Amino acid sequence: DGGITQSPKYLFRKEGQNVTLSCEQNLNHDAMYWYRQDPGQGLRLIYYSQIVNDFQKGDIAEGYSVSREKKESFPLTVTSAQKNPTAFYLCASSINSGAPYNEQFFGPGTRLTVL
Amino acid sequence: AQRVTQPEKLLSVFKGAPVELKCNYSYSGSPELFWYVQYSRQRLQLLLRHISRESIKGFTADLNKGETSFHLKKPFAQEEDSAMYYCALSGTNQGGKLIFGQGTELSVKP
Numbered sequence: 001d002g003g004i005t006q007s008p009k010y011l012f013r014k015e016g017q018n019v020t021l022s023c024e025q026n027l028n029h030d031a032m033y034w035y036r037q038d039p040g041q042g043l044r045l046i047y048y049s050q051i052v053n054d055f056q057k058g059d060i061a062e063g064y065s066v067s068r069e070k071k072e073s074f075p076l077t078v079t080s081a082q083k084n085p086t087a088f089y090l091c092a093s094s095i096n097s098g099a100p101y102n103e104q105f106f107g108p109g110t111r112l113t114v115l
Numbered sequence: 116a117q118r119v120t121q122p123e124k125l126l127s128v129f130k131g132a133p134v135e136l137k138c139n140y141s142y143s144g145s146p147e148l149f150w151y152v153q154y155s156r157q158r159l160q161l162l163l164r165h166i167s168r169e170s171i172k173g174f175t176a177d178l179n180k181g182e183t184s185f186h187l188k189k190p191f192a193q194e195e196d197s198a199m200y201y202c203a204l205s206g207t208n209q210g211g212k213l214i215f216g217q218g219t220e221l222s223v224k225p
Contacts, residue, residue, distance in 0.1 A: 031211050040124065042201060042215040043159075050210050058212065090159065100205040101147040101166040104213060106159040 003027050006091050006107035013078070013085070013114050021076045021110045023091035030096040032074035033104065036060060037088040046089075049074055050096075078112060086114045117142050119202050121216035128192050129224050136187040136219045138176075138202030146204040148178055148185040149213070153199040162187075162200070172196070192223045 004025040013019045023032065031050050035043040045058030049068040063082025068074055074093075078085045088111050092104040118141040128134055140146060148165040163171045165178045165185065176187045185202060202216040 033212060035215075040217055042119075042121075042217040043213075044215070045212050048210055048212050056210060094211050096211070098211075100207055100209060100211060101164055102211055103161045103164070104211070108158055 004091060004093055004105055004107040006089075006110050008110060009108070011110055011112045013112065015114055016080045018077055018079045019112065021078065021089055021091075021112070023074045023076065023107060024072055025074075025093045025105075025107075026072060027093060027095075027105065028071070029093035029105070030071070031094045031102075032068070033092040033094075034058070034064075034066065034074070034076045035090045035092065037090055037109070043090060046076065085112055087112060117204070117206070117214050119204055119214050119216035121200075121202055121219045123219045124217070125220045125222065127222045127224065130194055131191050134187075134189045134192045134196070134221065134223075136200050136202075136221065138185045138187065138216060140183050140185065140202075140204050142183075142204060142206060144206055146206050148176070149203045149205070150174070150176055150185075150187050151201045151203055151215075153201070155198070159201070192221075194223045194225055197221055197223045 007022045033048040034046040037043050047066045049055035065077045090109045091107040094102040094104045120139045150162040152162040153159045174189045201218045203213040
């Protein structure tokens with residue numbers, strides 16, 4: 001099932017390295033989101049973008065960066081400043097962010113492990 | 116502070132028994148409430164949302180503003196209901212971002 005894709009599925013990183021997680025959607029959605037999922041903590045918002053060339057910090061943005069140069073793409077960079085980057089990362093999109101009741105569609109996720 | 120609390124990490128029931136997954140929230144305005152579900156090896160997906168007032172796969176959820184709760188209920192659990200369930204809220208002018216609870220794993224035994 002396409003719609004929203006994430007790559008790679010698994011990613012290993014050495015300490016001190018930056019890595020970029022890919023998120024692509026072909027749903028023509030305006031809004032895109034990055035969440036981090038840790039056991040027992042649910043999902044926490046890292047960054048979100050309501051429109052191309054614009055994005056806002058979420059609750060745990062420190063150590064992460066994003067860009068939104070194209071409507072279809074919202075890559076997430078995990079920098080060396082992120083103190084505990086090992087986690088499962090989920091990307092999501094929704095048709096727009098104007099209505100709070102819009103459904104978010106999720107990608108399959110990327111599991112990042114720092115060695 | 117905006118918060119969603121799911122007090123149970125794990126809920127285990129037998130097939131045919133009633134199920135109630137609890138969700139309480141803290142939000143200063145009028146939130147929109149959702150239940151998302153993640154079945155084994157599948158993506159996180161929307162199960163139902165308050166505004167739709169719908170029943171999906173036999174599940175319903177009622178928003179109780181007085182108790183600030185949005186509990187998910189099903190009268191007769193099925194084995195295929197076993198999954199991870201997340202309660203979430205979104206607010207007006209919040210960019211559509213969701214605040215998730217910690218999740219409850221539902222295990223339905225035969």
